[in-house]
Amino acid sequence: MFTVLLQFILSGITVGAIYALVGLGFNIIYNATSIINLAQGEFVVMGGLIMWFFSQSLQLPFFTSIILTILLVGLIGLMMERLTINPLKNADLLLMIMITVAVSIVLRGILMFKFGKDPYSYPPFTEGEPIVILGAVIQQQVLWVLGITLTCIGLIFLFFNKTMLGKAMSACAVNPTAAKLVGINVSRMIMLSFILSAILGAIGGIAITPISLMEYDKGPSLAVKGFCAAIMGGLGNGMGAVVGGFIIGILESLTAGYIHSGFKDAVALVILLGILFFKPAGLFGSKATLSVRKF
Amino acid sequence: MLKVEGIWKTFGGITALMDVSFKVESQEIKAVIGPNGAGKTTLFNVISGVYRADRGNIYFNEKKIDNLNPVKIARLGISRTFQNVELYGHMTVLENVMVGRYCKTKSGFLSCGFRLPNMVKEEREIRKVSEELLEYVGLYDKRDYLASELPIGSQRILEIARALATEPKLIMFDEPASGLNDAETKELSLFIKRLREEKKLTIILVEHDMGLVMDISDNIVVLNFGEKLAEGTPGEIRNNKLVIDAYLGEEELE
Amino acid sequence: MRKHVNYIVLLVLIIIFPFLIKDNYTLTIGIFAGINSLVAMGLSLLMGYAGQVSLGQAGFYGIGAYVSAILALKFGVPVVLSAIVAALVSAFAAVLLAIPALKLKGHYLAVATLGFGEIIYIILNELGPGGPSGFGDIPQVSFMGYKMTGQISYFYLIWGIVFILIIFSYNIINSRIGRAMRAIHDTETGSSAMGVDVSALKIKIFILSAVYASIAGSFYAHYITFISPTTFSLFHSVLILTMVVIGGASNLFGAVVGAIIITVLPEALRKFEELDVLVYGLILTFSLLFIRKGIVPTLLQRLKKKGMANA
Numbered sequence: 001m002f003t004v005l006l007q008f009i010l011s012g013i014t015v016g017a018i019y020a021l022v023g024l025g026f027n028i029i030y031n032a033t034s035i036i037n038l039a040q041g042e043f044v045v046m047g048g049l050i051m052w053f054f055s056q057s058l059q060l061p062f063f064t065s066i067i068l069t070i071l072l073v074g075l076i077g078l079m080m081e082r083l084t085i086n087p088l089k090n091a092d093l094l095l096m097i098m099i100t101v102a103v104s105i106v107l108r109g110i111l112m113f114k115f116g117k118d119p120y121s122y123p124p125f126t127e128g129e130p131i132v133i134l135g136a137v138i139q140q141q142v143l144w145v146l147g148i149t150l151t152c153i154g155l156i157f158l159f160f161n162k163t164m165l166g167k168a169m170s171a172c173a174v175n176p177t178a179a180k181l182v183g184i185n186v187s188r189m190i191m192l193s194f195i196l197s198a199i200l201g202a203i204g205g206i207a208i209t210p211i212s213l214m215e216y217d218k219g220p221s222l223a224v225k226g227f228c229a230a231i232m233g234g235l236g237n238g239m240g241a242v243v244g245g246f247i248i249g250i251l252e253s254l255t256a257g258y259i260h261s262g263f264k265d266a267v268a269l270v271i272l273l274g275i276l277f278f279k280p281a282g283l284f285g286s287k288a289t290l291s292v293r294k295f
Numbered sequence: 296m297l298k299v300e301g302i303w304k305t306f307g308g309i310t311a312l313m314d315v316s317f318k319v320e321s322q323e324i325k326a327v328i329g330p331n332g333a334g335k336t337t338l339f340n341v342i343s344g345v346y347r348a349d350r351g352n353i354y355f356n357e358k359k360i361d362n363l364n365p366v367k368i369a370r371l372g373i374s375r376t377f378q379n380v381e382l383y384g385h386m387t388v389l390e391n392v393m394v395g396r397y398c399k400t401k402s403g404f405l406s407c408g409f410r411l412p413n414m415v416k417e418e419r420e421i422r423k424v425s426e427e428l429l430e431y432v433g434l435y436d437k438r439d440y441l442a443s444e445l446p447i448g449s450q451r452i453l454e455i456a457r458a459l460a461t462e463p464k465l466i467m468f469d470e471p472a473s474g475l476n477d478a479e480t481k482e483l484s485l486f487i488k489r490l491r492e493e494k495k496l497t498i499i500l501v502e503h504d505m506g507l508v509m510d511i512s513d514n515i516v517v518l519n520f521g522e523k524l525a526e527g528t529p530g531e532i533r534n535n536k537l538v539i540d541a542y543l544g545e546e547e548l549e
Numbered sequence: 550m551r552k553h554v555n556y557i558v559l560l561v562l563i564i565i566f567p568f569l570i571k572d573n574y575t576l577t578i579g580i581f582a583g584i585n586s587l588v589a590m591g592l593s594l595l596m597g598y599a600g601q602v603s604l605g606q607a608g609f610y611g612i613g614a615y616v617s618a619i620l621a622l623k624f625g626v627p628v629v630l631s632a633i634v635a636a637l638v639s640a641f642a643a644v645l646l647a648i649p650a651l652k653l654k655g656h657y658l659a660v661a662t663l664g665f666g667e668i669i670y671i672i673l674n675e676l677g678p679g680g681p682s683g684f685g686d687i688p689q690v691s692f693m694g695y696k697m698t699g700q701i702s703y704f705y706l707i708w709g710i711v712f713i714l715i716i717f718s719y720n721i722i723n724s725r726i727g728r729a730m731r732a733i734h735d736t737e738t739g740s741s742a743m744g745v746d747v748s749a750l751k752i753k754i755f756i757l758s759a760v761y762a763s764i765a766g767s768f769y770a771h772y773i774t775f776i777s778p779t780t781f782s783l784f785h786s787v788l789i790l791t792m793v794v795i796g797g798a799s800n801l802f803g804a805v806v807g808a809i810i811i812t813v814l815p816e817a818l819r820k821f822e823e824l825d826v827l828v829y830g831l832i833l834t835f836s837l838l839f840i841r842k843g844i845v846p847t848l849l850q851r852l853k854k855k856g857m858a859n860a
Contacts, residue, residue, distance in 0.1 A: 084834060087838060092841075094596075094794075095837060095841060098790065098791070099834065099837045101787055101833075102833040103834060105830030106827060106833075106834055107830075108826055109825075109826035109828070112823060112826055112827075113823055224663070224667065227663075231660060262674060262675040263671065265671055266668055266671045266672075269668045272660070272663075272664040273661060273664045276649070276660060277649040277650070277661075345738065345742075364741070366741050366744055366745065366747075369743055369744035374742070375742055377739065377742075381736045381742070382739065383731065383732045383734075383735040383736065383740075384735055385735055386731055386735070390731075393728055394729055394732045394740070394743055395743050397728070397729045397743060398743065398745070402724065402725060402726070403726075404721065404753065407721050407726050408717040408721050409717065409720065410720050414724065417725070418724065421725065457743065458743075460743075
């Protein structure tokens with residue numbers, strides 16, 4: 001009984017980690033621009049598929065592949081911002097969000113052309129026996145996913161709270177006009193936010209692919225889950241999105257295990273509606289933050 | 296007609312209105328004056344239902360209205376204009392006034408969608424009343440312009456026409472003269488007096504232009520830091536020591 | 550007369566289209582374009598005129614299709630009646646969703662509708678007849694015993710509904726309700742002070758847009774006679790939003806033009822084979838980048854400028 005429960009929770013935490021990364025990515029861009037970047041899921045997919053391309057198809061060494069993948073996806077994030085978001089400056093928010101949808105379709109088109117419709121996977125980072133705790137089996141890759149996710153989250157928080165650049169980015173989010181006045185280059189900060197989000201997504205994709213496979217059209221569902229996580233934690237609240245991501249992952253896994261696997265995907269959405277209707281500021285937000293939101 | 300009793304309103308620790316009371320008689324022109332931040336616009340927003348008072352009562356024709364929302368208050372016959380002009384910029388001048396008729400008409404979705412006879416009749420009525428009002432305020436020639444294309448002075452007049460379209464008994468003007476030049480302000484003061492005579496209206500106005508206030512009001516309430524400092528006729532206010540010390544200063548009373 | 554010229558042009562186009570186009574394939578696309586126009590018009594009313602966004606129109610489209618199909622197939626309800634019941638169900642769902650969501654400012658309705666649409670999609674997958682693979686044998690539209698099976702008659706039926714609803718919608722836009730709606734779009738404070746009940750009106754418009762989508766869904770189901778949940782996914786909601794934005798949200802004819810373009814585009818892109826998604830995405834990106842107001846309003850602006858230059 002307990003072992004099964006533990007097993008469900010563990011697999012929930014694993015998926016939840018990816019939702020957390022996507023949710024965090026949403027917030028980084030949202031805080032800099034008020035845009036909901038609906039191409040966020042594609043960053044994760046690209047991470048997995050491009051990693052496969054470098055490490056399996058080109059047979060490049062493991063670390064080289066990782067670095068190249070991160071660089072490439074980061075570059076795509078940069079191009080997305082420079083080519084589509086930046087030229088639209090001061091446009092209607094809705095148009096900006098629509099353009100992220102359009103970009104996600106372009107990215108999906110490229111992925112489908114290059115990789116086809118098959119799912120891809122590659123071996124886990126380390127070979128070896130799974131670990132057994134209290135009867136629950138944990139694959140080593142799961143530990144990698146968790147370790148990498150938590151490290152990334154930690155680094156992001158250090159970046160935003162301790163470095164000058166990170167603080168400058170936060171300042172842009174709070175008040176772009178004031179940030180401009182004190183000499184912060186807002187446009188560059190927005191670009192940086194896209195690069196950061198893209199890299200976060202890519203890292204998640206690289207880590208999860210050995211466990212859950214990756215295919216070209218997984219992006220939208222990842223984006224929806226990550227978005228639910230972000231709303232749950234209170235849009236703009238990074239730590240909230242992380243917690244939200246893990247909660248959604250665990251609840252999904254429990255629903256699939258105990259109720260019906262088909263309703264798994266409804267969990268995040270029911271939570272989404274529940275939060276909107278009963279606590280629109282999110283689990284950790286206050287009414288005051290709600291009133292300044294543009295989206 | 297309107298009775299405001301002991302109104303308190305605070306915003307996150309800042310007290311905007313402190314125990315404010317006054318009465319407005321039928322067909323009176325009442326001015327609310329005071330330095331910036333004295334709580335004048337807050338007072339308007341409390342009366343018109345945008346904000347709810349923390350304490351106190353407001354009665355309109357003996358009916359308690361302090362717990363009603365802006366829609367219900369508007370429907371009872373209290374209309375207003377805004378300090379920052381809240382017109383519908385993408386709609387024509389005529390359409391702006393026509394929106395004012397919304398609360399006096401009742402065709403539903405189906406009548407409107409199929410243009411059933413009752414709706415067509417009502418629509419003709421809406422147009423007629425609105426055009427007459429535009430004629431009355433002198434904006435009929437501009438009826439097909441977009442509201443946002445009008446100069447600020449005309450926008451303030453249009454807001455008044457729109458408010459009149461709701462057939463109010465009491466109308467509140469929030470700084471109607473701001474942005475107007477001297478000639479326009481003169482015209483406005485004549486216009487407001489004419490409104491009272493011809494439309495049998497009760498009027499409350501918030502205004503900085505002392506010339507206008509002293510010229511047209513029957514009675515003045517002075518607010519200072521959310522508190523009522525004084526109340527009386529223009530003559531009384533002009534000579535009130537407290538008022539002179541607190542606000543009016545030297546030059547503004549000439 | 551002049552203000553009816555749009556309607557007349559549309560009507561003439563509708564009437565002559567089947568005479569110009571003889572092949573069934575193109576007629577079918579024409580029918581789909583009409584069905585999509587209905588959904589897009591509903592969303593255009595909501596977005597362009599009331600300033601609210603919905604990412605869940607596919608949910609109402611799906612309710613319309615499934616409820617009407619199941620009623621007709623399993624309970625033998627006459628087809629037009631089944632579509633009306635489906636529209637009532639959609640309207641009810643819209644009320645449940647709108648009352649809490651519209652109390653919130655900003656784009657919360659968009660987020661809530663996204664969740665709603667996806668939940669409907671999952672329900673159709675899990676509880677709908679045939680599950681993810683859907684079901685067939687849905688009765689076709691019959692009218693007073695006459696079965697509508699011909700392509701041309703169905704084309705006229707769908708576009709006839711489009712035509713009626715476009716007039717209906719414009720009548721609304723130019724009525725007290727429509728003016729109040731547009732007023733809300735400009736300023737909510739300035740509207741409620743004039744006695745316009747902002748949230749009640751928003752809820753009504755949202756219901757109207759849901760009903761349009763539902764009607765489209767019902768006629769889709771009875772035309773194609775086979776439905777499966779994939780048609781009603783989030784992707785379809787996004788498509789509908791795209792139609793409205795590309796065509797121009799501030800104009801109902803824009804919704805129709807957008808619907809036609811987005812329906813025809815994938816067919817036209819067939820020859821790109823596996824590149825079709827990419828090309829589709831690129832066209833979408835470029836049109837959003839360069840025709841920000843949408844095709845129809847941009848064209849109208851051009852014409853107006855030209856007219857002024859000539860005058």
